[in-house]
Amino acid sequence: MNGASREALAAARESLDALTDNTSVDAAKLAEELAAVTALLQREVSLRRVLTDPSQAGEARAELAGRLLRGQVGGETVDLISGMVRSRWSQSRDLVDSVEELANIADLTAAQRGGDLDDVEDELFRFGRIVASDKELRAALTSRSASTAAKGQLLRSLLGGKARPATERVVTRLVTQPRGRSLEEGLESLSKLAADRRERMVAVVTSAVPLSDRQKERLGAALAKIYGRPMHLNLDVDPTVLGGIAVRVGDEVINGTISERLEEATRRMAG
Template sequence: MNGASREALASARDNLEALLDSASADAARLAEDLASVTALLDREVSLRRVLTDPAQPADAKSELAGRLLRGQVGGDAADLVSGLVRSRWSSSRDLVDALEELAAGAELAAAQGAGRLDDVEDELFRFGRIVESNPGLRAALTDKVADKAAKAGLLRTLLGGRADAVTERLIVRLVTAPRGRSLEAGLTALSKLAADRRGRVVAEVTSAVPLNDRQKQRLGDALGRIYGKRVHLNLDVDPEVIGGIQVRIGDEVINGTIADRLAEAGRRMAG
């Protein structure tokens, strides 16, 4: 997002957090309602254009949103959306992206309130690794012509009883409504949102053998000093790295593997 949309999203995040701080707020219900509004506006292009038209008075757009949603979603969600459409958006699609993020944020807040946010974060990472290692599963979940209900049923069979309910809902929504993103990109975005709720960054760590607790602690502490935040480690094992570790944080890769050093030595010799 750029310009006006970025400012509008920042304001929307603040409004969501204020709402979630209320003792009466039901984070899981709010997430479901926001997800349903996301689906509505993703489908109804003309409606979202009206709700983001800068030429229309903010009060009129807010009133329209409230009238459309009244009785369809809970009051908290209706109020949040009515506030959202008062803001200025650079594009109508940005409004839908913001709603989708807020829905996921409410789900993660529910997990945090239940003391399960770490579990959800780990489960999202592990699910991504399962999909990566199983091309048949990935093909089934990303098939554009496959029935959405069938995909949801497959996921509930895979995850039901094995993952937190929040994890299951997030993944089902991502798979059944990808909105042009790859499955991998969607999972990465969800993991980042989960990390942001704890004010920390996520490091994807690949090592030749599993790290022990002392090694994990030392690595987390070292990365925390570099980035100035707590760092959550998503750990993976790949014997092909031969030794050492590879750390990916966002688009940045810190490569300390023996395989990388050998490849670099070979390039120098060839040069």
């Protein structure tokens, strides 16, 4: 997103946080309604263009949004969307992306209130690993010829009763309404949002054998010291690394595996 849209999204996230700080607000219901607005704006291209038209006064755009949504969704959702369309947006699509992001944040907030956020983070990571290792499953979930209903049914068979409700909801939205994103990109974005709920960064840790609780504690503390923020560890076991660990934080990779050192030695010998 460009500057105007980034500022608008930041303001919308602050409004959402202020709203959901009130525990009387049903965050899961709010997420559902925001997701419905996302679907509406995705379908109605002309509507989202009108709602982001810089030639129209922000208050006029907000009044239009209120008239369209009032009675269809709750007052909190109307207020959030009205506030968003008052802002300036660099592109009309940025508004859709931002409303969807608020929906996901609201669902993660609901999980956090229920003490399930850690589990949701882990389930998102595990689901990503399952998809990455199963080409047929990935193809079924990303097929353009498969119906939304068929994808939803497949996800219910995979996640229903096995994952937290928030996990199932955000993954279902991602799969059934990808909006041009790859499944991997969408899952990574959801993981980052989940980590942000606790103001933590995410480190993907790959090791040849499972780490002990003591090792996880020491690694988490070391990474938190390096990056200056609490760190959530997503742990993956891969025997092919032979030994040591590989850590990825965002785009940065810290590789201390034996296989990496062997490859480096081979490259030097070949040179």
